[in-house]
Amino acid sequence: MITTDICIIGAGPVGLFAVFEAGLLKMRCHLIDYLPQVGGQLSEIYPQKPIYDIPGYPEIKAQDLVDNLMDQIKPFKPTFTLGERVDHLAKQEDGSFMVTTNDKTKVHAQVIVIAGGLGVFEPRKPALENLDHFEGNGVTYMVKNPETFRNKKVMLAGGGDSALDWAIYLSNVAERVTLVHRNETFRGAPDSAAKVYDLANNGKIDLILSANLKELGGNGKLKSVKLEGKSKEEITIDTDYLIPLFGLSPKLGPIADWGLNIDRNAIEVDTRDYSTGVDRIFAIGDINTYPGKLKLILCGFHEAAIMMHAAFKYVYPDQKLSFKYTTVNGVNSF
Amino acid sequence: MVKFTVEDHEGIRQEIEAPDDMGLSLMEILKASEYPVLATCGGMALCATCHVEILEGQDELGEATDAELDQLENLPEYFPTSRLACQVRISPLLEGSIVKLRGEDN
Numbered sequence: 001m002i003t004t005d006i007c008i009i010g011a012g013p014v015g016l017f018a019v020f021e022a023g024l025l026k027m028r029c030h031l032i033d034y035l036p037q038v039g040g041q042l043s044e045i046y047p048q049k050p051i052y053d054i055p056g057y058p059e060i061k062a063q064d065l066v067d068n069l070m071d072q073i074k075p076f077k078p079t080f081t082l083g084e085r086v087d088h089l090a091k092q093e094d095g096s097f098m099v100t101t102n103d104k105t106k107v108h109a110q111v112i113v114i115a116g117g118l119g120v121f122e123p124r125k126p127a128l129e130n131l132d133h134f135e136g137n138g139v140t141y142m143v144k145n146p147e148t149f150r151n152k153k154v155m156l157a158g159g160g161d162s163a164l165d166w167a168i169y170l171s172n173v174a175e176r177v178t179l180v181h182r183n184e185t186f187r188g189a190p191d192s193a194a195k196v197y198d199l200a201n202n203g204k205i206d207l208i209l210s211a212n213l214k215e216l217g218g219n220g221k222l223k224s225v226k227l228e229g230k231s232k233e234e235i236t237i238d239t240d241y242l243i244p245l246f247g248l249s250p251k252l253g254p255i256a257d258w259g260l261n262i263d264r265n266a267i268e269v270d271t272r273d274y275s276t277g278v279d280r281i282f283a284i285g286d287i288n289t290y291p292g293k294l295k296l297i298l299c300g301f302h303e304a305a306i307m308m309h310a311a312f313k314y315v316y317p318d319q320k321l322s323f324k325y326t327t328v329n330g331v332n333s334f
Numbered sequence: 335m336v337k338f339t340v341e342d343h344e345g346i347r348q349e350i351e352a353p354d355d356m357g358l359s360l361m362e363i364l365k366a367s368e369y370p371v372l373a374t375c376g377g378m379a380l381c382a383t384c385h386v387e388i389l390e391g392q393d394e395l396g397e398a399t400d401a402e403l404d405q406l407e408n409l410p411e412y413f414p415t416s417r418l419a420c421q422v423r424i425s426p427l428l429e430g431s432i433v434k435l436r437g438e439d440n
Contacts, residue, residue, distance in 0.1 A: 045380050118374055126410040160408040187407050247408040249383060250374055 002079065004030040005315045006308075007099050007109035009086050009255075012040020014285030014300030015115035016069040016078075021308040023076030024326065027315045028334065030107055031078055032099070034085040034120045039066035041117060044248065055298055065297075075333030081105050083144065085120050087254050095280060095314070111311045114267060114276075114283040115300070118250035126157065126213050126244050138222020139242045149174045149241060155225055157213055158245035159183060164192035166245065171204045178206040178237055180213065180227060211235075213244070255287070263289055273310030274303045280314055282307045336426055341389065341434040342369065352424045360386070360433065361419035369435060377420040382409055383437065384419040391431025395422060409437065 006022050008015045011033035019029045037043050039062075042051075047063035054060055060068075084101035089112060092098060099107040123141035125131060131139065143149070143166055154174040156167050159181040167179040179196065186193040200207035210230045217224035217236065226236045252265050260276045261268040266289035267276055274282050284307050285300035293299075312321045336354045341347045352363045361384040364371045372383035382405035388395055398406060398417050406412040416436065422428070 041374065045375050046378060049378060049380075118372065124408075124410055158408065183407065187404050244410070246410045247382065247405075249381075250372065 001106045001108060002030055002081070003108045004028050004079070005109065006030070006111045006113055006311060007032065007097065007107050008113045008115055009033075009099075010040065010115035010117055010285070010287070011035075011038040011080065011082070012115060012117050012285065013042055013065060013069055013297050014117075014304055015040070015113070016066070016073055017301050018113055018115060018284060018304035018308060019073040019076055019078045020069075021305045022311070023073065023334070024324070024331070025308055025312050025315075025321070026334075027111075027308065027311065029076070029078045030081070030109065032081045032084060032086050032101060032105075032107065034083065034122075036083045038070065038080065038082070039063065042066050044121060051297070053296065053298060075331050077334050081107070083142075085253065089258050089281070097280065110280070110314045112281045113307065113311070114255060114281065114287055115285045115304075116255060116283075116287040118286060119255065119265065120251055120253035121248040122251045122253065123244070124246040124249050126246065128213055128216055130216060133220075134216050134218065134222045134242070137220060138218065138240060139216070139244070141244060143170070143243065146170065146173050151175045152240040153238060154178070154241045154243065155180060155237065155239040156243045156245060157181075159186050159188065160245065160247065161188040161192060163245040164188045164196050166243065167205055168192065168195050168199065171199050176206065176239075177204075178208060178239065180208045180211050180225075182210065182212050184209050206237075208235075208237075213242075216242070266293075272306075274307040275310065280311075282311060336424060336429045338391070338428045338430065339432045340364065340367070340369065341432060343435055347432070352428075354424050354426055354428075356424070358424045359420050360384075360417075360422035360424060360428070363424055364419055364435075371419065371435070373420060375420075379405060379418055379421050382406060382418060385409065385412065385435075385437035386417055386419045386422075387413050387434045387436045388415045388417055389432040389434050391428065394427040395431065412436075 005027040006029045008031045011031040022029050042062035049062050050059045084103045087102050088100040090098045096110050097112050153176045155178040157180045171177045199205045211227040214228040215226035224236050224238045267283040269283050269288045271290045284303040286295045335351050337351050361373050374383045375381040379401040402418045
């Protein structure tokens with residue numbers, strides 16, 4: 001079990017900056033994010049895009065902002081659980097919280113900060129009958145541990161970079177890799193596409209173009225996948241695994257079940273301290289809503305500063321909070 | 335002002351009127367009209383959460399651009415008439431068209 005002062009759900013720019021504001025007040029943070037890397041949308045969706053409205057930066061690339069934030073919070077030694085989704089929050093008798101992820105990681109914290117942006121980036125799923133029966137029984141949306149697929153028959157579906165990259169990687173691990181793509185050509189990185197064609201020509205992978213996933217077969221465990229070609233012809237391919245790779249899309253996810261006031265996929269907060277209706281749970285950044293809300297990174301930074309000052313009383317109930325400038329006190333690392 | 339029709343996920347159609355001189359995108363008008371369009375990336379053609387299908391009027395509006403196809407191709411399902419609403423400008427070309435909301439994201 002991980003013990004911390006503040007558990008921040010979401011490691012996007014606002015969650016990261018919240019660590020800095022907490023650190024100035026001597027509060028330690030643990031961050032949890034479902035994406036495998038920090039940075040939220042900035043790193044996942046538009047790492048190379050310039051942002052023009054970060055105060056003090058006339059222009060900064062999204063990933064550079066994330067890298068800078070990671071540098072800025074380093075003195076406060078934040079800890080991270082990445083690639084896991086927070087499923088449960090359980091209030092303890094003393095008012096603190098126990099957080100549990102989908103992988104059963106437990107984090108004990110005095111305060112919860114939801115900086116979840118648009119929610120959880122979940123994989124997009126193909127419309128297939130009984131898909132949910134096979135999830136975890138052959139159908140998976142992520143390659144967490146490639147060894148899972150050693151000497152197995154694996155089918156990948158999709159035409160983007162991740163489908164190409166995993167087809168290349170798994171061709172050295174799996175017994176058989178089949179890549180199914182609905183079009184004739186790939187729009188992903190030309191180098192990766194060329195490599196995939198090479199592997200297909202050398203018989204290292206089976207490449208099936210102009211085909212769509214049609215039906216899953218198997219009794220409890222995935223055995224085969226039926227594909228439909230352009231002219232509606234069907235073929236069935238035996239496989240142990242199917243990995244659909246159709247990108248990620250944000251969903252509010254389990255946050256909706258935590259007893260918070262939700263208005264149109266956002267958490268209503270009190271603008272005095274960005275507290276939610278539930279004691280010791282705060283919400284900052286794109287995930288919250290209030291009259292006049294602007295979904296801007298700079299607004300999230302502001303919310304983080306105010307919110308952390310309000311959280312101090314839960315972490316240090318016996319201490320009086322005195323406001324200090326970094327210009328006077330510097331940044332005192334842990 | 336231009337007028338066009340929007341069909342939601344339930345198949346309900348509604349005529350929308352939008353100004354064509356403000357440099358707005360179809361995505362922005364759909365959001366302003368309270369349609370459930372996520373538009374995660376804010377309009378950079380980087381997320382495909384504003385996927386729509388142009389049921390009528392594609393001849394005028396044209397096909398999806400390369401930037402749109404890069405995203406559309408990642409979706410479990412898209413159509414020859416698919417567009418990303420963030421890349422469709424509100425212009426006289428939209429007059430009389432019918433736009434259907436697509437994608438499980440919306």
